[in-house]
Amino acid sequence: MHSEPLLQIAGLNLRYGSSHVLHDISLTLGARPLTILGRNGMGKTSLCNAIIGLAPHFSGSIRLAGTELTGLTPEHRARLGIGYVPQGRRIFRSLSVEEHLTIVAQKGGDWTIERVYETFPRLKERRRNLGDRLSGGEQQMLAISRALLLNPRLLVLDEPTEGLAPAIVSDVVALVREVSQQGMAVLMVEQNLHAALAAVEDAAILVGGEIVEHMSAQALATDPAMQKRHLALELA
Numbered sequence: 001m002h003s004e005p006l007l008q009i010a011g012l013n014l015r016y017g018s019s020h021v022l023h024d025i026s027l028t029l030g031a032r033p034l035t036i037l038g039r040n041g042m043g044k045t046s047l048c049n050a051i052i053g054l055a056p057h058f059s060g061s062i063r064l065a066g067t068e069l070t071g072l073t074p075e076h077r078a079r080l081g082i083g084y085v086p087q088g089r090r091i092f093r094s095l096s097v098e099e100h101l102t103i104v105a106q107k108g109g110d111w112t113i114e115r116v117y118e119t120f121p122r123l124k125e126r127r128r129n130l131g132d133r134l135s136g137g138e139q140q141m142l143a144i145s146r147a148l149l150l151n152p153r154l155l156v157l158d159e160p161t162e163g164l165a166p167a168i169v170s171d172v173v174a175l176v177r178e179v180s181q182q183g184m185a186v187l188m189v190e191q192n193l194h195a196a197l198a199a200v201e202d203a204a205i206l207v208g209g210e211i212v213e214h215m216s217a218q219a220l221a222t223d224p225a226m227q228k229r230h231l232a233l234e235l236a
């Protein structure tokens with residue numbers, strides 16, 4: 001649905017003090033959903049933080065629909081259309097499901113609380129439960145719903161399948177595919193190769209803060225040597 005790339009990152013460098021964590025990252029993201037794959041500590045969360053406005057310092061350019069994001073707060077970036085599903089879900093222990101959803105729900109837009117409950121009947125059943133009474137899968141559905149209720153143009157997900165049972169991983173994959181097919185741009189950071197390649201169309205591999213490969217998900221799925229080289233994984 002997007003004729004121009006929605007997200008354009010050019011020459012992005014990120015440091016924590018003297019530690020240079022992201023090196024000259026350049027990538028564009030349009031209608032084709034993209035996964036960023038990499039082992040622990042390769043810079044995936046740092047890249048998400050740079051996009052959503054939580055990185056402490058960086059040089060380079062990040063543009064959303066032509067608007068430079070440098071210097072804008074996370075709240076401003078959310079208003080411009082970036083929805084974020086953080087690693088570890090960050091659900092409030094003492095808020096109910098319904099309270100989490102009501103806080104972010106807006107008038108207008110495709111995603112409403114009613115649609116969330118239709119999509120995730122389990123959340124409707126558990127709507128009066130507090131965050132710390134939810135299973136890991138329920139918390140992840142809630143974290144994704146919270147981001148979708150912003151009706152973002154770009155959905156950034158940081159390891160959304162981490163720690164989930166296989167059946168719930170399949171649900172997350174199906175949902176990511178659905179929102180992407182409906183026109184939402186998707187950037188999904190993952191360590192779970194199989195889930196990521198099932199969910200999206202393109203893949204980039206991050207090693208030591210550099211993008212070392214960028215290809216179609218299908219090409220990576222059929223290249224076990226590359227998986228092993230960069231991700232230390234082999235197809236089962």
Ligand SMILES: Nc1ncnc2c1ncn2[C@@H]1O[C@H](COP(=O)(O)OP(=O)(O)OP(=O)(O)O)[C@@H](O)[C@H]1O
Binds near residue numbers: 016040041087
């Ligand atoms: N706040 C910080 N201060 C200093 N160094 C940091 C900070 N956050 C991350 N790092 C370092 O930056 C590098 C990249 O970390 P990052 O969390 O982005 O990687 P990741 O690929 O998301 O890893 P994981 O899969 O474990 O979440 C690591 O070496 C990490 O130790």
